[in-house]
Amino acid sequence: MPRPPKQQAKPVGPKAVSVAKETPAAPAKIARTAAKAPASKSAGSKGAAVPGKVKPNRRSEETIANILVATEEVVLQSGADRISILDVCKVAGVSRGTFYRYFSSQEDLLDTFSRHKRDSFHVSLTEALVHIKDPEARLNALFVYLDNYLEQSRARRLLVVAPEYALGFFRRIFHDSIVRFQDVLNIVFDDWDEKLGVRLDRELLCEMIIRYVLSEILVPESASRRLLPIRVKKLAAAMTMGSTSRTRR
Template identity: 30%
Template structure:
């Protein structure tokens, strides 16, 4: 069982690195992934019979990485405001670090589909991890938005930064902090 996981994990990790280099799922071949993972093609096909199987595994890997990173960002924060600020900072940086600036421009249809599928689960996770912090957002306190709606808005704002990259991500973060009712420091 351990060998299976190690092989599959090595293949997915290699595929993620290769995808970052290629910039497009269309250019990703199973042969190139096998070479990058330093496994034989039969080993790769044993775990990922098709390219689509591998793409599903890559998406699951990236999703897991997102949730682990969010949990890590929140781990040291003890106040609701600190947790919300940490989550906002994480959102602003995660997509750029994971996919790079050009990725949504290369495959916009796949990008939008992926984000659409991810949004409900990410919203639910944000509500679960940050519900008390999001409840302090001024529009939520005023009864204008639910906690779920506010969480979704923050995620959609981060998605917009990914889809239409901002030359100044710190400005986006400052705007999100302001919307959250957090103290906003002037950009340096």
């Protein structure tokens, strides 16, 4: 039986050659692309923890609160400049690793501590006054609150052991406190405006009250605290007289 004739191989055209040449180049292209891509950070890479990475929960909030309480104790003992993270951890009963889960540095800790003290003061002030709807009763409640604060506050001790930090803290909260005081005393000022027939300078009145509190921290005088209500009302009366005289002119 005769064998079938062999089929001749078709000549490879330019297009086929082009495809053949491009095919092995693909892996090299992928390799070059991979080389250009930035290396991903491994999950176990070490570094200073940044606050906020830990999801907030009740346990973490309690840990942060304990660290901030310990911070106050350490600062009042050794000052802010010499604060030791190791001492804070020891007083708080946490490890350094736990500390760095929430705070990245000593500066971060002190900054958070300052905000915590400021917010705690304003929250407690609001809670003490907001439920009192009578203007005169709310004003009297403010004076009682400030008197208790000055009696129990550790701000004077902070000023002694860490003067630069304390003065910086007072400067930091000063203008914010003026705004907060205006908020809680709005019904008092509304009542005075209506009775006196003029709009008082609320910002100035609140600034005077805050400056009084700071002066009591710097130069304590328990007798002058009893005169604060009288002085505030005298200032309001003087402002009223000034407004009336300007109106007449």
